[in-house]
Amino acid sequence: MTVLVWFRQDLRLSDNPALAAAQATGEPIVPIYIFAPSEESPWPPGGASRWWLHHALANLTESLRRCGSRLCIRASADSLSTLREVIRTTGARRIVWNRRYEPAAVACDQTIKTALRASGLETTSYNASLLNEPWTIRTKSDRPFQVFTPFWRHCKSLGEPPEPLPAPSALRVPATWPSSDPLQSLELLPRLDWADGFRAAWTPGSAAAHAQLERFSEAAFDDYSNLRDRPGVEGTSRLSPYLHFGEISPREIFHAIRRLAQAQGRHSSWRDSQFITELGWREFAYHLLYQFPNTTEMPLRAGYARFPWKPDAAALEAWRRGKTGYPIVDAGMRQLWQTGWMHNRVRMITASFLVKDLLQPWTQGARWFWDTLVDADLASNTLGWQWVAGCGADAAPFFRIFNPVSQGTKFDPEGRYVRRWVPELAGVPDRWIHQPWAAPTPEPNYPQRIVDHDQARKIALAALATLKG
């Protein structure tokens, strides 16, 4: 009586509750991954995500092989019929998976669960990717939280998440394997190989995720709080893509940090450390997406639907390509394009610039990040953009407008980050590195500013004022 383990965004063997439940039955296990991007409409994985997914699947295949098992991979336009076919050929009676929380995925899973149960199959789903299920976190008046601090305080009051589950070392195999599509047939890798910078920056896979966590752990407290806002320094965890694809779980991270903190004698303060709080923001993002599923397209604050954006293809393109003439903005956009990732501080700066200096709709920025980030995550991306645009829950007010020069000066004082990603500015002295237009001899190969920030700021504030009428 074979058990199907349907992998989705939980591409790991450790701390995988669905896999552990299957293993606990003692029955043969068929691990399957179904690539069905059309079911994720309107947010099918973008180019950078697909690159990562290819390598994550290759890595999971290898991990399963070491357990004596396999990964059955299928490309499909209809997960349910693919599952039914695999169920037929394997004689499986039971199917398990770990939950997803994106609106399209929730709807899809619900349909599949109902249909399979109607056909007499046992189906069970588990939580593998959140510290708490979104529907369990409610205010005293039984409403979803819309402010981070009380949300996270409430989560903390619920105690610690369970300890992560160990990875199985061997898996029982079925008498007959279902057919599997070759990984290459999913065509996840780009036709024109633009991924050089990705390869240099990243090693996808669960083992690499744990190695990265190990490396980062040493610096997870003091160094993190001092360095996390410095894009020219590796001060952040860089775990986001692994978390997105489930190559590592938040419980594994939480408990690794807890053990380290206790070893260092940080007996209580660690739970309020900035890095753990970042896990809280991720939880908050999922909570909001689950409770307000239309926020991927619509502002949570309804009044902002009337914001007078000024769509402008040329401005948008200059931003995308990193040719705005503002060094910290251009550095960020080029780091994103070349490596599939951008430092979080710079995400805020570039997003503020697109929305406030260029008056482009935040949804345009969200779309671009979705396509170019290896850690593109619908929940975090939506929260981030609505936060910057001032139209989300607990968002920065719209009038908080980042000044790209002072942000650059403050967080990249020696211009290390700018010089790395905008090489044509390499020779500009520190004094002018964040405002090269003001230098005595401006660098001719670097673009002129497409807007004047002081002026753009005033225009943005005037646009905001129209909302109040």
Place this chain on the structure above:
DNA sequence: TGAAATGTTGGGGCG
């Protein structure tokens, strides 16, 4: 997890 404008304070130079 802003920045600019405006207000307040206090030390020092100076007549």
Place this chain on the structure above:
DNA sequence: ACGCCCCAACATTTC
């Protein structure tokens, strides 16, 4: 010694 001005430093308000 005193008042006045300047201005930096900090605080508050406003967008």
